Amino acid sequence: MDLEFSPEDIAFRDEVRTFIAENYPAELRGKQDEGDELSKEDFLSWHKVLYKKGWVAPAWPVEYGGTGWTVTQRYIWSEETARADCIRLMPFGLTMVGPVIYTFGTPEQKAKFLPRILSGEDWWCQGYSEPGSGSDLASLRTRAVRDGDHYIVNGQKTWTTMAQHADWGFFLVRTNPDAKQQEGISFLLVDMKTPGIEVRPIITLGGEHEVNEVFLEDVRVPVENRVYEEDKGWTCAKFLLAHERVGIAGVAASKRGIERIRQIAANELDGEKPLLANPFFRRKVAELEMDLTALEYTELRTLAGEAAGKGPGAESSVLKIKGSEIQQRLTELTLEMAGHYGAPYFRSFGEGDNEHGIGPAWANRAAPTYFNTRKTTIYGGSNEIQRNIIAKMVLGL
Amino acid sequence: MDLSFTETQDMLRDTLARFLADTYDFETRKKMLASPEGRDPGIWRALSSELGLTSAPFAEEHGGMGGGAIENMIMMEELGKVIAIEPWLQTVVIGGGALKAVGGAVADAVIPGIIAGDTTIAFAYAEPQGRYNLADIGTTAKADGAGYVLNGHKASVYAAPWATHLLVTARTGGSRRERAGVELFLIDANSPGISRRDYATVDGFRASEVYFENCAIPGDALLPGGIDLIERIVDEATVAVCAEGSGIARKLLEGTVEYTKQRKQFGQPIGKFQALQHRMADMLIEAEQIASMTLMGTLRLNIPAAERKAAVSLVKAKVSRGLKIAGQSAVQTHGGIGITMELAIGHYFKRATMIESQFGTADYHLERYEALTLPA
Ligand SMILES: Cc1cc2nc3c(=O)[nH]c(=O)nc-3n(C[C@H](O)[C@H](O)[C@H](O)COP(=O)(O)OP(=O)(O)OC[C@H]3O[C@@H](n4cnc5c(N)ncnc54)[C@H](O)[C@@H]3O)c2cc1C
Numbered sequence A: 001m002d003l004e005f006s007p008e009d010i011a012f013r014d015e016v017r018t019f020i021a022e023n024y025p026a027e028l029r030g031k032q033d034e035g036d037e038l039s040k041e042d043f044l045s046w047h048k049v050l051y052k053k054g055w056v057a058p059a060w061p062v063e064y065g066g067t068g069w070t071v072t073q074r075y076i077w078s079e080e081t082a083r084a085d086c087i088r089l090m091p092f093g094l095t096m097v098g099p100v101i102y103t104f105g106t107p108e109q110k111a112k113f114l115p116r117i118l119s120g121e122d123w124w125c126q127g128y129s130e131p132g133s134g135s136d137l138a139s140l141r142t143r144a145v146r147d148g149d150h151y152i153v154n155g156q157k158t159w160t161t162m163a164q165h166a167d168w169g170f171f172l173v174r175t176n177p178d179a180k181q182q183e184g185i186s187f188l189l190v191d192m193k194t195p196g197i198e199v200r201p202i203i204t205l206g207g208e209h210e211v212n213e214v215f216l217e218d219v220r221v222p223v224e225n226r227v228y229e230e231d232k233g234w235t236c237a238k239f240l241l242a243h244e245r246v247g248i249a250g251v252a253a254s255k256r257g258i259e260r261i262r263q264i265a266a267n268e269l270d271g272e273k274p275l276l277a278n279p280f281f282r283r284k285v286a287e288l289e290m291d292l293t294a295l296e297y298t299e300l301r302t303l304a305g306e307a308a309g310k311g312p313g314a315e316s317s318v319l320k321i322k323g324s325e326i327q328q329r330l331t332e333l334t335l336e337m338a339g340h341y342g343a344p345y346f347r348s349f350g351e352g353d354n355e356h357g358i359g360p361a362w363a364n365r366a367a368p369t370y371f372n373t374r375k376t377t378i379y380g381g382s383n384e385i386q387r388n389i390i391a392k393m394v395l396g397l
Numbered sequence B: 001m002d003l004s005f006t007e008t009q010d011m012l013r014d015t016l017a018r019f020l021a022d023t024y025d026f027e028t029r030k031k032m033l034a035s036p037e038g039r040d041p042g043i044w045r046a047l048s049s050e051l052g053l054t055s056a057p058f059a060e061e062h063g064g065m066g067g068g069a070i071e072n073m074i075m076m077e078e079l080g081k082v083i084a085i086e087p088w089l090q091t092v093v094i095g096g097g098a099l100k101a102v103g104g105a106v107a108d109a110v111i112p113g114i115i116a117g118d119t120t121i122a123f124a125y126a127e128p129q130g131r132y133n134l135a136d137i138g139t140t141a142k143a144d145g146a147g148y149v150l151n152g153h154k155a156s157v158y159a160a161p162w163a164t165h166l167l168v169t170a171r172t173g174g175s176r177r178e179r180a181g182v183e184l185f186l187i188d189a190n191s192p193g194i195s196r197r198d199y200a201t202v203d204g205f206r207a208s209e210v211y212f213e214n215c216a217i218p219g220d221a222l223l224p225g226g227i228d229l230i231e232r233i234v235d236e237a238t239v240a241v242c243a244e245g246s247g248i249a250r251k252l253l254e255g256t257v258e259y260t261k262q263r264k265q266f267g268q269p270i271g272k273f274q275a276l277q278h279r280m281a282d283m284l285i286e287a288e289q290i291a292s293m294t295l296m297g298t299l300r301l302n303i304p305a306a307e308r309k310a311a312v313s314l315v316k317a318k319v320s321r322g323l324k325i326a327g328q329s330a331v332q333t334h335g336g337i338g339i340t341m342e343l344a345i346g347h348y349f350k351r352a353t354m355i356e357s358q359f360g361t362a363d364y365h366l367e368r369y370e371a372l373t374l375p376a
Helices: A007-023 A026-034 A040-053 A071-083 A091-104 A107-119 A233-247 A251-267 A279-307 A316-342 A366-377 A383-394 B007-023 B026-034 B041-050 B069-081 B088-102 B104-116 B226-262 B274-299 B305-339 B344-357 B362-373
Strands: A124-127 A143-147 A150-158 A168-174 A185-191 A197-203 A209-222 B121-124 B140-144 B147-158 B165-171 B182-188 B194-200 B206-217
Touching: A007 A040, A007 A071, A026 A040, A040 A107, A071 A251, A071 A279, A091 A107, A091 A124, A091 A168, A091 A185, A091 A233, A143 A168, A150 A168, A150 A185, A168 A233, A185 A209, A185 A233, A251 A279, A251 A316, A279 A316, A279 B362, A316 A366, A316 A383, A316 B147, A316 B344, A366 B305, A366 B344, A383 B274, B007 B041, B007 B069, B041 B104, B069 B088, B069 B226, B069 B274, B088 B104, B088 B121, B088 B165, B088 B182, B088 B226, B121 B147, B140 B165, B147 B165, B147 B182, B165 B206, B182 B206, B182 B226, B226 B274, B226 B305, B226 B344, B274 B305, B305 B344, B305 B362
Parallel strands: A124 A168, B121 B165
Antiparallel strands: A143 A150, A150 A209, A168 A185, A197 A209, B140 B147, B147 B206, B165 B182, B194 B206
């Protein structure tokens, strides 16, 4: 056992660092610095750079386009991309449906979809939640009825992230209403341009359009787009949920978040001293770092277990709970730093004059981000549900 | 000791509550926020000239009802319950409070306008570099003949786009953060030399960055009292936003309990889950403590300054913490729908969040309390 990187790991880290420095899209960097809203093309610009390099899906098996990196190298990768403030790639294709397809899909499905996920040609969305089925996902009611070599799908999904950009969606639908809840669900890949699909925006508290309602009316989906067996879609869903939870810890990104707070608070004044010298404030930073370090080493232990052949089990709930809480505390601290400049709502600024900006640029999104980030303890299986899982699956209660 | 309200006070609360129930439902409020002016001026007119409610905390000699801090508390609590975006705090509590404190000709001249609804006031005290320290003032007021000339920049001035008057803190002398030399001025909002950048705030108000560039004002714009006066009116304002927060905490709790009775998952109302029940019980505990502290603060505004400041700081620190718990719990308990613009609950959460730091965070006030009461 050894906490230090080997010389090979250090060489790898330097290679990654150089690659990012030389290849991260300048235009994207500029928009991030300005705090601009990112478009679909912006998200894809970094994706495409990584695709060309062959680094877009480090976790995938090599035969499907993965990098074959060790657990340590993957750890270094996520550290370095976060350190350099690279945007996070959209997870729906790369970390969600991709692994489902290479694990459960037919050879045809693998050949058709995996290359397009890697290249970024297809943008994916996740159609699980419904108005009546959030935490109780298995109660979902969107219905798929077999009609020859098609399913006819009717129902409504909601909270569908980035569906406004999506080319494809992976949907959980009920194919057998008479079976026990979990046993009548199928996993369908749906072309979002199919007639009968309507996507309507939901605006969240920070004013952003990132989630949608998706209405499905007599949508025809070829049977060949069903992954795994009919009525056995829950198996895919469970597999995917466990995967989703590991990434959700967001350790590297939170480290970068703390770094940002340190930088800002070292320059922002609180009276005659920097805010970082305020004993209350610095204590909160220290406490966050304590909790983040505990999370980091918990994740490393989980990953080591995974490398040794243990799948991500109920322990991943620990990562989800602590990771999401830390993400929220980061936004709380940023809002606190903003002081009076937490109040102005940047979407209402309109055309400003150059002489008079409204507060420091980093503060403009402090409150909207704080509001928006309340989502992390709600989605991906709410933290209450995660605690239920720990109680039931780990503690046997 | 007597913690009961008078009949007049009960009647005031009822009148305002009934008016707001009729005029300030969530959808109507949404429309006000989206309108170019960001509010419905008819509401202010109704509150003042039609219902006479703005007269509540003013002396009878000015046409008021002779009330004070308790009336302010009642009003702010009711306004909080509908997350009203009216300039009540700025105009009636802060502006009115300053005028009542200084009295004399300026009070005689301005208070009747407040009562009638013609005068609205915004409080320009915060500055970009200063956090919650009221003496961290860089704006200058240089004596010039019989008057003064203002130069400086005030940040995040709530209600400024609607104001006929600005209540401004500025330095006639001393260096930044020095208590001596900070003074309070009441000026015409349209004085030459004032410019603004207006915007909406994240909690639904309209506000401005206000810039003074060689803004000449008359000598009698100065309301005598210096930093002591400013601290006093800010303490009154602090307790008033706590009252607003108290109304909000009640609604956060009510809305959440109601929702968990309707929303079903796993075949039962989610309110049946003990994890959520305990959280809502905690919300109730917070709402009760917020109400208690607000009442304590309201009743202790007229004691010697050092004791008053200590009391108000305890109030604000507790209320800030309670609002964080209440707001975050409400959203979490709602699930996804809690973080959308569609439900009122998210908007209560946003205002609660901004109250947390308005006139100082919990940390700021605990520090002030410690400095005043604990030996070093
Ligand atoms: C920003 C955002 C993006 C999302 N993106 C997607 C997406 O792309 N695709 C998708 O399919 N879904 C998505 N979701 C949906 C998300 O997965 C759900 O919000 C989540 O499952 C919770 O469901 P709900 O919102 O209906 O809340 P509910 O299930 O109604 O829960 C309400 C409250 O009850 C609690 N609760 C529920 N059951 C229990 C229990 N048994 N014990 C204790 N407490 C309980 C919950 O924890 C929560 O606090 C997204 C959500 C958000 C907020």
